Amino acid sequence: MISIVLALLTSASNATASVLQRRAASQARTSRPLELSLIADLVRRRIWLAGIAMVVVASLFQAGALATGPIALVQPIFIVELPLTLLLSSYVWHRRLQRRTWGAVALVTVSLGTGLAAAEPSGGGDHAPVPIWILTLIATGCFETVLILAALRANGEPRAALLGLAAACGYALTAALMKEAVSALSRGPVAFFETWQLYGVAIAGVGSLFLLQNALQAGTLVASQPMLTVGDALISITYGVLLYGEQLRLGWFLIPEIVALILIVIGYIEIAKSPVAMANDEVVQPSPPVSVNAPANAGQAGQAGGRGGTLGRSDGEGQSRAEAEPG
16 A cells, blocks of 8 residues: 555656646757757756656655555556646646546546556566566667657657657666665665666666656657656556566456556547647746846746747647636
8 A cells, every 4th residue: 555655646746747847848949859958958947957856756755666566556556647747737837627638537547546456466576687687678778779769750749759658668667677776775775785776777767867858848748748657657567577577467357457548548638638738838938047147037038039838839739728718
């Protein structure tokens, strides 16, 4: 039970971080993919730094959840991030949710609970053999390479979706590494800092964060967030089964599990059609970079010269935003 509570707290923290980071990334001035200057721009924005702080909080909650429960249980709970992100977006951008959207949020939440109850993830250890780790890292590297190369050939929403899936794979790998690193704490702090998985967490985490920032900057939140959360859940389950020997109920239980997954996807599609989700690039005055010598009108100049959250927004999105009811 404690792992479920910690996973829910992780989801809430990550949802908050996604909204804050999306708001900052939509104001970034670079439109080139995988541009390192994007991070240099974002790090000067208070709202992005607040998002990073929430990422740190989420990581602490996640470490506790993985230490007390299987990956196949903890990571799928993060599917509720998208509904939570939508709710937070409606508050930040002052939009009201339609009844269909509330129904989609309820559908995703109930389907997730039903699917996890049917699968009943259990068992598994907290250590994987080195040869299995080597094969896992090779397979993950190849998958990430394919996704990134495909993203570089795409534009707009497809690029955001591909980079979101790449970030999801990275975060799933981070969780798998984190589980074994945290388990080393039982052998003392020296063993914890000696385990290679700890440093793998840092590398995979930073790489995933970089991919996520580019996904958020490439398109709307709804293009990247579904790929991020659902992809993270499914890839994490794979890691849990292959690396740690975790178990899921199969046989006839596959039927409710598959149905639950289909309903989650349907709910996500409905959420994606929400005017609130499509309007999350609302033109707002950019948050000022951290500077002690910033002039009083710096925010207005930034709004006139920067992206202002309009990059990658289609006419359809503008129409959806116009249809949304102001809060």
